[in-house]
Amino acid sequence: MKRVLVIVMAFVLIMNSAIARSSSRSGKLNLDSGITVGAYQGMVEEHLSGILHTAHVIASSPEAASGNWTRVRPMLERFSADLATDATVWYALPDGSYYTTESGTLSGQNIRDRSYFPSLTAGRDVLGELVISKSTGYRSIIVASPVMSGGKMVAAVGISVRVDLLSKMVDTALNMPEGVYFYALTPDTRIALHRYADRMFRTVGDVGDERLGNDFRAVMNRNLGELDYSLDGKRISSIFRRSPILGWYFFIARQQN
Known part of the structure; x- marks a missing residue:
């Protein structure tokens, strides 16, 4: 749990610095080479992997x-x-x-x-x-x-x-400004985590349309990258990174001006 707190604190510092650097620009997300999204990814991985570690310990006990x-x-x-x-x-x-x-x-x-x-x-x-x-x-x-x-x-x-409580924990730690949000997708574009709870467990196509789903599927052969897309008439800039532990794709996105 201490390792998780250290990652959270490091992420907040990185995120605040990165957003400050990009806030004066046109709204195009400009974070440092995936470091920020990697820290967010690491926080979730550490939390779930820590739970699995304890489950291992209990599973190996005579009581279990x-x-x-x-x-x-x-x-x-x-x-x-x-x-x-x-x-x-x-x-x-x-x-x-x-x-x-x-x-x-x-x-x-x-x-x-x-x-x-x-x-x-x-x-x-x-x-x-x-x-x-x-x-x-x-x-x-x-x-x-x-x-x-x-x-x-x-x-x-x-x-x-x-997922609502895990997303809330992440949201509280990140303290992102309005217009910037996080989410994580499974390989079939199902939303595992999201800053906005009503979108979780829906597919990208359900939130937007089939065309949007295709846009996301097209980049899911990469381990990291950027994706610009439209949702509800708004232009969104995002960066993503794939988790080798979970197989999920972690995104941080920002609405462009």
Whole structure:
């Protein structure tokens, strides 16, 4: 968590300096060689990777390997209480049933049909999957680690990170002026994070039109770059960088004058 705070502070200093340098220009975004968007990307990566690291620690514990909710529950509740984004922590069994720290009991839902569940049963971590939570209804990012014993998954420790709270944390840290905003896209142009909450989990084409979606898809073969586009009759200048950890594309955009 200390590393996250250091990154946040560094980002704020970089961002404020960069915006000040570009504020006297025509509105064309002019940030230093992707450094700023890289710092924003790093803040999100550090937060989610830190959650995954703790999930690993818990998943390797005797309590998690026991398959017993009563034994593992205190550890998961402490973890949940420490999360800055008030995420729901859950403990899943091989049949897809799961317990949550929010309810403290077995959920009436099942995650066996989730696209990420086969990864867990195969012993692989999950990081960055977007879902609508079955237990809470919140738009969430899934971070999860399987509990393995004898080469088989006997349980899984998972965290459903609310995208609205993560975006709010980023927005508070960045303190961007009006007309400058951040967002992150999945490779299929779905909006994972955004300064404006009503746009999250929609595709770029849904926010604009199919032509706009094509503009974004055309640059998603690059690891970093710039993109100018139109939205609601306004010209937008943006820079982006791809995250090798999440596979997302992190953007900072500014409305041109």
